[in-house]
Amino acid sequence: MASLVSHPDEIRVVTKRFGQGATDLDRYLALDGYQAIQKALAMTPDDIITLVKNSGLRGRGGAGFNTGMKWSFVPKQSAKPKYVLCNGDESEPGTCKDRLIFEHDPHSVIEGVMIAALAVGSHTGYIYIRGEYRYLSVIMQRALKDAYARGFLGKNIFGSGYDLDIYWHGGAGAYEVGEESALMESLEGKRGIPRIRPPFPAVVGLWGGPTVINNAETLASVPPIILGGPDWYANLGTPKNGGTRMFCLSGHLNRPGVYELPMGYNLKKMIYEVGGGIPGGRALKAVVPGGSSTPILLADEIDVAMDFDSLAKAGSMLGSGGVVVLDDTTCMVKFALRTIKFYQHESCGWCIPCREGTDWLKKTLTRFHAGAGMKKDIDNIYYLAENMLGKTFCPLGDAAAMPTMAFVKKFRKEFEDHLDGKPCPFEKAAEPVMV
Amino acid sequence: MADLTLTVDGKKLTAPAGTLLIEACKSVGIEVPSFCYYPNLSLQGACRMCLVKIEKMPKLQTACTTVISEGMVVATDSDEVRQARKSMVELLLGNHPLDCPVCDAGGECELQDMAFSYGAAESKFMEAKNHKDEQQWSPVVYFDRPRCILCYRCVRVCGEGMDVWALGVQNRGVSSVIAPNKQDHLECEECGMCIDICPVGALTSGAYRYKTRPWEMNHIGTTCTHCADGCKTTLGVRRSDTGMEIVRGDNRDKSGINNDFLCIKGRYAFDFAHSTERLTQPLIRKDGKLSPATWEEAFALAGKNFAEIRTAHGGEAIGVVGSSRTTNEENYLLSKFARMVLGTNNVDHHRTADFPALAAALRGKSGQTASMRDVLSAPAILLIGNNPTEQHPLLAWQIRSNVRLRRAKLYVVNSQPIKLRRQAAGFAQIPAGAEAHAVAFLAGDDAALDHLVHQSATRESLLALRDKLRAETGLVVAFSSEIRGADVARLVHSKFAGAKFIALADYANSRGAADMGLYPDLLPGYEPLTTDSRFAQEWGTLPTVPGLTVPAMAAAAKAGTLKALYVVGANPVARFGLDPFAFSGSFVVVQDMFLTETALMADIVLPAANAYEKSGTFTNTCGDLQLVKKAGEVAGVKSDFEMIVRIADAMGFEVRKLVPFGGGTHADMGQSRGAQSGEADRHSVWLEAHGLEPRMSPFDPVAIFDEIQRLVPSYHVSRLDLLAGNDQHTDIGEAGPGAAHDPNLIIPANDDLFSSGTLGRYSHTLNSVMENKNAPAPSEVGAD
Amino acid sequence: MFFSDEFEARFADMLTHYPTRRSTLVPTLLYAQDEIGYLSDEVVAELAQRLDLNELEVRNVISYYSMLVTKPRGKYNIQVCTNIACMLKGGEELLDHCKHKLGIGHKETTPDGEFSLEEVECIGACSWAPAIQVNYDFHENLTVQKMDEVLDDYKKKGGEIL
């Protein structure tokens, strides 16, 4: 449904079957489908893990942890069943990539889950898809059914003697459920409250069994890695940042869309060449480089390689690949308010700093943006965010605090321009940009 | 487990592996603040108050969820940590109504304390607070949402602790709210644990709210007067027009065998004491009507008539009925008064368990009775009959806690699918009335199996259950009153290695009434009526022919041979279903709080104090001896102890023989040293503990307690520990031989969670909860 | 009871996917809501009973998830995303437009029961912003004019007996 775009700089690894009817199993098979799992069935679990480790694949869900390394934490022996979870809760504002994978290539996710299961010795996997993506759930359920019908799933897959079940599971509207332990709670039929860690999911996860949880894009990247080899994949990207990733370009751009580009691709180039630059010849003001929780970059900070380490060095994060571009008509106070409104709405409410902190930030920013701000509010906003950072029960609190601190730090002047009952300086300039 | 060494704030400390950091800190006196952490409940890590700095960890860590490790270096008081705490308090206060002046919790509020300690005085927020009106969830539970800090303690204690699960969290984020099903009323046991565990004033008690400020109360630790489990309760009392009013019951200091547990009766049903129907003046029957009289008149008349009847017809013409709710000292005194002063063995009480049979079965074997504490630590528990959730709430709590926290194995044999089966590792549902057969089977008699097979209980499952039980070591066996006489012996002698036993009786001092010899054929300590008994030696010549039981007394009265009846704190007419007219030809004296069915037929009614208004000791059903302390006071009533002594005096008996007062050592009680506050107190406790304090008064129950300790072997416990407020286990195996009884004399009280015999009938709280339970449920309110 | 055969078949199948019955709860609630329109007391009681939960536990879960509702709403639930990417592209104006056009506010329903309006968080359409969902259907790259067309289409559809 969502329209596809393309650009010559793209390297299509995960998106190579997009627009080619690969939801159909035969079509998927014709396009190298279920080759990787058969190759993996001939490998030892340790070899699979080493291969994925060496490919430099890092989690596409946000934190960027080395995937093979994550798998290696799962104990070999376990009294309880082990599980593989695909995180398809995709809810971080700015992010709309897993949606395309489910829509165009659901079997690649299934195949990725299968390989992960083999690697860690699990016989059950779940693909969790957010409730809003009902049409994708239909596609996925269909794909699973087809795979079962061919004996790719179930008992004795591909005649290998290995039993493997994979099921679909659906959410019902909650960003926090994308957090790995909250997702497990949700899957167990509970409120999406994260769990105390340690123990970590790799040791004690779903129903107490060792569990691997990976983002849908991460898992869809695994089959091509098995087929193409670790070196090929690693060399597509930058050191320690293997391969390609799907960047979701949105905001004030001429050609927004989801592009698969090599890791380390230059952000400036991404905005001006791939995304086609800013409409109406307006100036770039700032960029959210990796989804709404990542600290904003100023226009003069965008000459940066889009990989996990380079962005960390630049004081932000690669996150979930959501690149939101802001032109000079954007009111940063309003942008900050909208960002925090989201986290306030999505906080699970379990811990004090996130529950109360996001609410006070929202209240203060609302008043501030409405023109009733006071000078001390600016410091208070920073103080609130600073006191949330690193003190919450799960990273949602950080996700709210980090961008807020960056907004205040980088746009203090703009906050000050809202003071003394003045109307928002952007209210008039900011005509709705209708494309 | 091995001990680990760590450093906290520069202090080296060791603690067993597996200890939580917050507890390790506490063990050396370093208090790490917390709201959501509560010992013995599941961990939350939600309030973030306990954040501490652990070396080598980039972020602050919650001490409540961190398990200590070797060599850990922790800072609990750095600037960073203090700032984190301060900001949590700031955030909480931001939305808090700050209505401390009208809040019940003001003065004992953990949020207040934290704000005081971490100085979040300056408010950074100027937006409107989220307001919600207060809700009444039940007659005893009110919820004030804006005060709630979402520590989830209430949710956990209700679910994990009580196994009731009546509270949950609805909505999310800042709209999160603690709520019962359908949001506006509770479907629960009304135990009030949620209220007591609430660190702030969000949950308040219908019985206590707006009555007083915490600092206006005095707090007295005593023992609950309702069921036979013997919870320690701290009563908050306040001066009132008629003496001292009890306004609150709780056990927040976690002293006593019940830790912080209390059921609805312990927590709220002290209110019978303030019933407007309390008797506060002696009544004498004049012209057929009970009319107010003075104490002097009443004692003189009672003494005169008892003395005359004794002289004219002998002691056998007088019957005495004692109580399962008066103190050990009073029961002992009554037993002694009957034998020594009235010269009769016609002494009885409402029996609810066969303690004499247990005493006989365990004779000479010490260490085979379980204390209430043992129930919390035993590796395995067998429960035969009874429904502790309703009848022995503390026992049920101990069992649940033991299963949850120590993974004890619980085995349940019951004719009903009682709630504790949810904790059971083995459950056999047997036919109603087959408890004795179950005992026979457990004791090895396979023929009894035929009587047990029922519903879920097949032969195989029963045999498997018995095998499992035989494999358990350290089993605690609690059995209901259906197990009597020979069955008790059979159970005790079955092949359960190292088992300890509990006979389940129904009233607060049922066990004490039995131990103190309120039997026609047994003296205190289950001593038989021999001429050379310890008691005969001490008290002088005693009647040795067994006396009459309560039903036999009624028959004798009807036949005209029982001329007088003395009832102390009991209601035999109602409990035994006696014909009240049976005693119309007898002279009847009744001591009670209320005009009960029995009091109504009396010639003299003496208004009595209850156990919350006097001192002494109680023995719970397990044999745990505990102090009863005077808390409340109602003008116009007297303790049963004093009344017994006064009647003896009015009979012309030399009171000093009845109550050995006036002796002892004359000692300096500390005053001469110009003792500072508290010092004199400690000194006198020590003297009292060693029996050295002179008993100046014939009304001093400790004088009788001295004698009990001397003459009843199982009561040879540490006086010092007892007086210090600790429970002391008495071992029925060290008592006398006991005796066989007519099984029909054991009549279960059939009280449940919301009833408590006569006391319950006069409790406003219990009555309103009962009414509320019967009312139709309000319609649904959706989550917002 | 009042669920369709399709629901029952799906529910029965789902029960075989997990080691605990409770695990089916979240998706089942959504499917039940799709059939009944909202999670009524009866649905709560029924699912609680089927999954061995007490009603309170089911309500605790329902009230956590933003897609689950316990009161009826319009046949077409217009969900307008105003999160950052959509906001930059006019999501708030779309929301205002809907408010005027339908005469209702956030989480309100038109008197004829046809439409409800809801401001929602990111629905995963950032690159095609501004976007809305009507029930489960996405409408993307919207303008005020296109929004009108979308609403008119549903109005027409709603006229038909479904």
Ligand SMILES: Cc1cc2nc3c(=O)[nH]c(=O)nc-3n(C[C@H](O)[C@H](O)[C@H](O)COP(=O)(O)O)c2cc1C
């Ligand atoms: C509040 C929060 C929301 C998250 N949402 C998502 C999400 O929607 N999708 C996702 O894949 N990961 C999400 N994550 C990250 C997951 O916790 C987890 O790290 C990820 O699924 C691991 O997969 P990866 O290693 O393949 O990235 C979220 C994390 C947090 C703290």
Ligand code: SF4
């Ligand atoms: S930071 Fe706290 S309140 Fe926020 S989502 Fe995580 S646990 Fe919930």
Ligand code: FES
């Ligand atoms: S911000 Fe609207 S779809 Fe993401």
